[in-house]
Amino acid sequence: MTTASVAAARADEATALDARELYRFFRTGEEETLALRGVSLHVRRGETVAVVGPSGSGKSTLLACLAGLDEPAGGCVRVGGERISHRPEAQRARLRARRVGVLLQSGNLIAHLNVWENIRLAQAAARGRRSGAPDIAALLDGVGLRGRAHALPHELAGGELARAGLAVALANDPDVLLADEPTGELDGRTEQRVLDLLKSRADAGRGVLVVTHNTEVVGFADRVLVLRDGRIQP
Numbered sequence: 256m257t258t259a260s261v262a263a264a265r266a267d268e269a270t271a272l273d274a275r276e277l278y279r280f281f282r283t284g285e286e287e288t289l290a291l292r293g294v295s296l297h298v299r300r301g302e303t304v305a306v307v308g309p310s311g312s313g314k315s316t317l318l319a320c321l322a323g324l325d326e327p328a329g330g331c332v333r334v335g336g337e338r339i340s341h342r343p344e345a346q347r348a349r350l351r352a353r354r355v356g357v358l359l360q361s362g363n364l365i366a367h368l369n370v371w372e373n374i375r376l377a378q379a380a381a382r383g384r385r386s387g388a389p390d391i392a393a394l395l396d397g398v399g400l401r402g403r404a405h406a407l408p409h410e411l412a413g414g415e416l417a418r419a420g421l422a423v424a425l426a427n428d429p430d431v432l433l434a435d436e437p438t439g440e441l442d443g444r445t446e447q448r449v450l451d452l453l454k455s456r457a458d459a460g461r462g463v464l465v466v467t468h469n470t471e472v473v474g475f476a477d478r479v480l481v482l483r484d485g486r487i488q489p
């Protein structure tokens with residue numbers, strides 16, 4: 256191995272998420288919207304990064320591209336050194352199940368499965384992952400839902416639902432956790448609990464990226480990136 260390739264391998268190891276020159280546009284009739292215009296960012300292992308920006312700046316589109324839920328028209332996304340962009344959807348889903356935790360505002364729970372079953376399903380989808388999956392009871396303890404393991408999503412209150420969603424997003428012990436407004440509708444105490452959990456993921460050597468308007472979340476992040484008109488501000 257050359258010195259340069261050793262250095263590149265080390266940089267890869269230290270990086271949980273790496274996105275280069277992402278472009279994404281939408282066409283509606285005659286109209287074309289450039290939602291992402293060359294976005295590059297990275298999240299190191301052990302780091303929490305917040306992305307903030309006004310409504311319509313491209314935050315949700317960015318999160319979807321980073322998670323492999325959407326395909327950028329140009330650019331490349333790597334998670335834990337593996338490319339997740341520009342692959343068939345089934346491969347992206349497999350990689351996401353193994354390496355990425357996604358917490359969306361729309362929720363990530365399957366309605367007819369209880370909390371325990373939702374977590375179990377996320378773990379089953381991640382099979383083949385190199386390390387063992389976290390213990391479900393420990394995950395539930397972490398989000399303060401040990402007593403709600405058998406509740407269906409519609410039986411949970413708003414804050415409980417958000418915490419259950421977080422437990423599912425963490426079920427595969429992801430290299431990177433991507434969260435859209437993770438503290439959206441939460442009361443102060445639950446918000447602090449969720450932020451502590453996100454921080455503990457970073458402390459465990461994983462990467463955390465949150466998209467948010469919330470100043471508390473911005474304050475807790477190691478780095479803040481501002482997105483405007485589909486570009487990261489210098």
Ligand SMILES: Nc1ncnc2c1ncn2[C@@H]1O[C@H](COP(=O)(O)OP(=O)(O)OP(=O)(O)O)[C@@H](O)[C@H]1O
Pocket residue numbers: 281282283288289290308309310311312313314315316317
């Ligand atoms: N499916 C789509 N079809 C057409 N235009 C879209 C689509 N999704 C997003 N856009 C456009 O892309 C731009 C970025 O949208 P995006 O939802 O990513 O912004 P955002 O920063 O997440 O906004 P908000 O904070 O309001 O959720 C907007 O101009 C939006 O109208």
